[in-house]
């Protein structure tokens with residue numbers, strides 16, 4: 212029987228999720244690259260397979276329970292039981308509170324919180340059966356509060372509470388759960404933020420970098436590196452933690 216571990220990375224068609232999927236594949240895991248449509252996962256999957264790794268594309272909406280159940284079944288069938296989950300899928304619907312709609316609120320809660328709940332719940336039995344597992348949830352520095360992001364900051368703070376409870380409930384089965392809270396990372400999401408603010412992206416980057424102690428903005432690989440650490444065998448005594456990967460201290 213193969214001893215290769217199987218990971219699911221959500222929102223892995225692009226951005227941070229894609230970088231995490233590629234990193235886990237180069238660490239030796241087989242990776243289910245999950246995003247809204249199977250087609251959108253093609254670039255990440257081919258980058259992994261061309262580098263000699265193993266990956267499949269899985270189309271699913273994490274906010275939809277039935278879609279997630281079907282996705283996990285596909286992973287079990289095509290790769291085997293998943294024991295690593297990275298809850299990365301995310302959206303923003305930014306607006307000042309007085310202009311934010313209930314739909315903006317529900318959409319963000321649906322993808323980040325219900326999505327992470329759905330995927331983790333469906334995968335945890337495979338981790339418990341294996342007596343080993345790793346869960347990594349994407350939070351954000353916005354969890355500490357950010358203008359225009361009442362919905363997103365609440366969801367990202369929620370991811371931290373969710374992570375700590377998973378760590379407490381699943382620890383005795385050999386499962387760790389940790390969260391990564393990125394600062395400014397260059398992806399389509401931060402391009403969209405600059406656009407909403409009406410600032411050219413290069414100016415937005417320069418202004419942000421000037422506020423960051425290491426004097427640069429982050430890249431998806433910075434987050435992938437931290438995910439790789441949490442998932443590694445040697446990190447088995449690290450659980451229920453939140454690491455801010457933001458080029459400087461946050462609290």
Ligand code: NAP
Nearest residue numbers: 222224226227247272273299300301351393395396398400
């Ligand atoms: P991104 O480039 O927008 O990528 C997010 C991915 O998630 C997209 O491929 C998106 O698919 C997918 N997705 C959205 N809704 C989904 C759903 N319901 N089911 C499955 N997949 C879905 O974002 P990113 O910047 O890489 O962010 C990744 C994670 O890091 C998010 O949780 C984000 O909140 C967090 N984060 C990012 C930053 C940053 O500075 N970039 C900072 C802190 C935290 P579509 O393209 O089809 O919508």
